[in-house]
């Protein structure tokens with residue numbers, strides 16, 4: 001029996017400690033009661049499970065899995081499930097905390113959660129992936145549910161994985177439970193617009209930020225790190241708005257073309273080969289180079305801690321759109337702040353996904369499904385309102401967008417906690 005261990009992590013610092021540091025900084029600025037900070041700085045529940053799986057070669061592998069609920073003061077907890085070899089409990093806790101702030105900033109009635117399995121899904125066959133997902137779901141089945149905790153896709157998971165979670169949960173309950181998970185395929189109660197929603201929300205934020213600076217997206221240059229769900233569609237949408245996407249990357253390749261990457265060709269290449277490596281009409285660079293390119297907009301849409309105190313001073317972009325969660329560390333934040341870089345923080349910039357997940361949950365509970373134009377219009381309303389609130393707070397209080405966004409969110413969760421009271 002093989003026990004699958006995590007490899008050396010991409011995380012240089014403990015992400016949960018960083019998330020708590022962000023909370024402390026914001027709480028001090030927004031004068032949040034220390035007793036509440038003590039509550040908000042911890043996770044309500046963290047479950048660790050082992051996930052044994054029959055592999056195709058007859059052996060059995062055991063994977064470590066987690067599901068963490070950070071806070072439910074404003075509603076059931078919501079958050080993605082990550083399949084990645086670097087997943088740790090503290091990473092899942094940090095991501096769960098950020099989900100709480102994200103849902104509060106968007107004004108949607110959810111708390112924050114996250115899940116993860118320490119696995120490289122690319123190394124599994126489809127059958128192994130399905131068996132692992134179903135066993136993981138069984139192990140956390142008492143933690144999740146439409147009124148309790150609702151998973152969604154994250155790095156390494158997609159609609160197919162959500163379909164297996166939905167089916168496993170439903171089989172155990174004896175009837176279909178549409179609201180147990182979001183990011184489902186359309187054929188089984190998914191929402192139109194969900195696949196592209198995170199990128200669309202990021203586009204709305206970039207568009208609003210550029211407009212605030214009296215600029216035009218048309219003609220701006222962009223570098224996008226990560227060509228998965230978030231990064232690929234953000235590259236596509238920015239290209240459609242007239243921006244020139246000069247660099248893209250995935251875990252295996254980073255590519256640059258000063259005249260602009262052919263995004264349609266990149267989609268086709270990724271679909272055919274499963275990687276951007278080998279894409280024609282572009283020069284090979286590294287993921288580190290990509291972050292330091294002389295572009296107008298940099299969109300890190302892969303993993304955490306890619307912009308740190310080691311490289312922040314060399315970043316040349318004037319706007320950073322955090323399509324991914326936690327790409328900029330607090331130390332890097334301070335350096336970029338001094339340089340005058342506008343950071344559109346993760347809890348704002350990539351919240352489009354959870355907003356349309358909320359729409360999917362509502363549609364599932366009502367068993368009544370909306371047109372895509374309706375989904376996108378409602379998403380635009382919510383994201384642009386949150387952008388405006390964050391921008392105004394940042395301007396009027398002379399603070400970075402991150403502090404403003406986290407501050408608004410933490411205040412809302414603190415208010416809900418005070419109103420409900422601490423049980424008993």
Ligand code: NAD
Nearest residue numbers: 154155156198226227228229230250251302324325350353
């Ligand atoms: P994904 O698995 O679809 O794509 C991840 C991409 O990042 C892939 O292209 C992968 O090759 C690339 N990548 C992985 N390691 C890399 C590395 N070291 N350097 C460069 N590229 C690397 O995942 P996703 O759903 O697009 O999520 C990306 C980020 O966005 C994560 O931080 C996630 O938490 C966040 N996010 C996702 C959603 C969503 O709806 N999917 C919503 C909000 C936030």
